Amino acid sequence: MSFFQNILSSVMKNTRRLNRLGTKSFGKLHSDINKAVDSVMSTSGEVSSLVYAEHLLNLIEKQDDNGLKKFLKNLLAKYDIDTKKLLKDVKRYSSEKTEKSLREINNSSEPRWVELFRRLNSTSNGTSRLVKLRERIHLLKDPELKTFDSGLLNLFRYWFNPSFLVLEKIDWETPANILEKIIEYEAVHEINSWNDLRARLAPSDRQCFAFFHPLIPNDPLIFVEVALCTDIPKSIQQVIRLDRNEIDIEDANTAIFYSISNCQNGLLGISFGNFLIKKVAKTLKRELPDLNQFLTLSPIPGLMKWMEEFAPITFERCTDKNCSDDELMKKTIKYLTESDRQDGMPNDPVGRFHIGNGASLERVNLNADLSEKGLSQSYGIMANYLYDLEVVEENHEMFFKNKTVLTSNEIKAQKKKLNK
Numbered sequence: 300m301s302f303f304q305n306i307l308s309s310v311m312k313n314t315r316r317l318n319r320l321g322t323k324s325f326g327k328l329h330s331d332i333n334k335a336v337d338s339v340m341s342t343s344g345e346v347s348s349l350v351y352a353e354h355l356l357n358l359i360e361k362q363d364d365n366g367l368k369k370f371l372k373n374l375l376a377k378y379d380i381d382t383k384k385l386l387k388d389v390k391r392y393s394s395e396k397t398e399k400s401l402r403e404i405n406n407s408s409e410p411r412w413v414e415l416f417r418r419l420n421s422t423s424n425g426t427s428r429l430v431k432l433r434e435r436i437h438l439l440k441d442p443e444l445k446t447f448d449s450g451l452l453n454l455f456r457y458w459f460n461p462s463f464l465v466l467e468k469i470d471w472e473t474p475a476n477i478l479e480k481i482i483e484y485e486a487v488h489e490i491n492s493w494n495d496l497r498a499r500l501a502p503s504d505r506q507c508f509a510f511f512h513p514l515i516p517n518d519p520l521i522f523v524e525v526a527l528c529t530d531i532p533k534s535i536q537q538v539i540r541l542d543r544n545e546i547d548i549e550d551a552n553t554a555i556f557y558s559i560s561n562c563q564n565g566l567l568g569i570s571f572g573n574f575l576i577k578k579v580a581k582t583l584k585r586e587l588p589d590l591n592q593f594l595t596l597s598p599i600p601g602l603m604k605w606m607e608e609f610a611p612i613t614f615e616r617c618t619d620k621n622c623s624d625d626e627l628m629k630k631t632i633k634y635l636t637e638s639d640r641q642d643g644m645p646n647d648p649v650g651r652f653h654i655g656n657g658a659s660l661e662r663v664n665l666n667a668d669l670s671e672k673g674l675s676q677s678y679g680i681m682a683n684y685l686y687d688l689e690v691v692e693e694n695h696e697m698f699f700k701n702k703t704v705l706t707s708n709e710i711k712a713q714k715k716k717l718n719k
Contacts, residue, residue: 305713328354332362332370339418340378340411353422359432364439371436371444375562378411385417413450426458426514430565437564452568459512459566461574466582469507469522471500476517480562481507484519487558487598488539488670495541499524502545508579510571521571523579524558526596527551527587530681534667535596554583556686575655580686593686594661598668601647602677605634617678624665629717631663631680636704636714643702650682650704657695658684659705663713 328351331337335355342348362370385407392400419425433451450608452537476498482490490496497507509522526538527548537543538557556579559572580593606614613630616622635650643652654660660682667673667681685707687694694705706714 319504329705330358332358333373336374336378336415340415348418349421351384352418352425356422356425356428357449360428364435367435367439368444369405371447373378374412374415374523375410375443375446378415381409382408408448410446412447412456414453416451419672420454420458424514430455430515430563432565434563436563437567447688450555451565455566459569459571461571464510464512464520464571465577466575467509467511467519469500469509469519471497473500477519480519481509481522481641482716483560484560485558486560488535489672493537496542499539503548504528504546504551506583507534508575508582517563520566521561521575523560523575524557525579525583526555526557527583527590528553528555531555531592531594531662532596533664534669535673535681536669538596547585549589552589553594554590555594557596558593561674570652572652576656576686577688577691580688584688586594593688595651595653595658595682595684595686596664596667597653597682597684598673598681599631599635599647599677600635600649602631602680603675605639605646606630609639616675622678627665627678627680628713630664631682632710632714632717635660635663635682636706636710638702645704648682653684653705654698655695655699656686657691657693658686659694659707660710661685661707662709 305465319441327338327397329338332355335351335358338351339348339355342351359367359370384406388400388403388407392404397588416429420429422428429451433455436447469477478496481647482496490499500507500521504527507522508525509519511519512514526532527546527648529546529552531553532538532555535557538555556576559576561567561571581688583593584590603617610630613622613626616626634646636645638644639646645654650660662683664683666679668677671680673679673681698705
């Protein structure tokens with residue numbers, strides 16, 4: 300990442316220099332946030348625009364929640380779509396279908412505040428700061444501000460195109476500031492200490508990969524943790540326990556993706572995980588040709604809530620710790636393979652992600668996550684999803700045509716047996 304860090308460092312130095320020159324060379328930097336917006340939007344020079352944008356973004360970040368709400372609502376009132384001009388441009392285009400009239404429609408149909416965000420993005424760390432701003436807007440939970448949430452999301456879809464992302468391996472030699480963020484962002488299986496982290500990164504049969512954006516080189520967007528194994532583990536305890544025997548990675552034939560964590564709440568709505576898993580699988584296959592199985596060991600976070608509504612007797616038995624394995628397996632397979640949603644998508648959010656990504660349900664594991672979180676979410680049950688690299692794209696297309704969850708022969712046999 301040093302190449303990107305050098306670029307970013309250069310940009311930041313230039314911006315700080317421009318800020319020092321700002322009041323001398325480019326006019327007044329208004330303390331009134333609305334006047335500061337006008338300065339950004341009215342200037343035509345690239346350098347002055349950068350200075351004004353940096354100043355405005357600093358003002359925005361200093362606002363408390365009420366101040367931010369007020370600012371955004373004023374922005375929406377003053378810099379929204381000019382509907383009269385848009386109607387005029389549409390009328391002109393209906394009679395004059397020229398490149399010029401089309402360009403005018405494109406310009407007038409976009410809220411003017413979108414251009415403001417583009418200019419703010421050019422500031423030092425502008426991309427990262429706008430991601431944080433969207434996170435703040437989302438937390439405000441104000442219906443009137445949803446247009447900014449969706450507007451920023453649309454911009455981010457372009458700025459965070461997968462082709463711009465950089466895949467980096469995270470190991471015990473990775474700089475400490477990034478390792479600290481791995482601990483902070485881990486969302487599936489909590490990392491409680493540096494020893495926990497070391498056990499997941501230092502052994503050669505435990506690996507971690509993350510996507511970074513060139514303009515946010517010190518903050519991962521998403522990361523996945525991988526266990527290289529000689530068989531398919533039936534519990535997360537087998538994978539993350541500290542007192543285990545490390546294997547020679549040349550003997551490994553199975554890669555287990557056991558934790559995937561999104562790091563930036565301001566990027567909710569953009570899916571990086573599907574690209575990450577497939578890219579990591581191909582990278583590992585290239586480095587270790589004997590790997591022939593790529594699976595997940597996944598939580599089932601919605602299972603107990605579903606049981607409470609759709610299988611209350613089973614839920615009560617689980618609460619009393621008096622539920623048979625067959626009943627648990629039957630209800631879990633039903634939950635994972637038969638949708639109760641109006642859109643026909645899988646009930647479970649994790650299953651929805653993997654099945655939609657082209658994986659198939661390979662196995663259900665009882666007593667696989669005995670942590671407090673695992674027991675409360677799914678009574679300790681976890682699932683293996685298989686990524687067959689030869690058919691994963693075909694599976695993806697097929698699923699979105701028929702909404703059928705692909706399952707292994709083992710799952711099919713269990714389902715048939717348990718439904719007799």
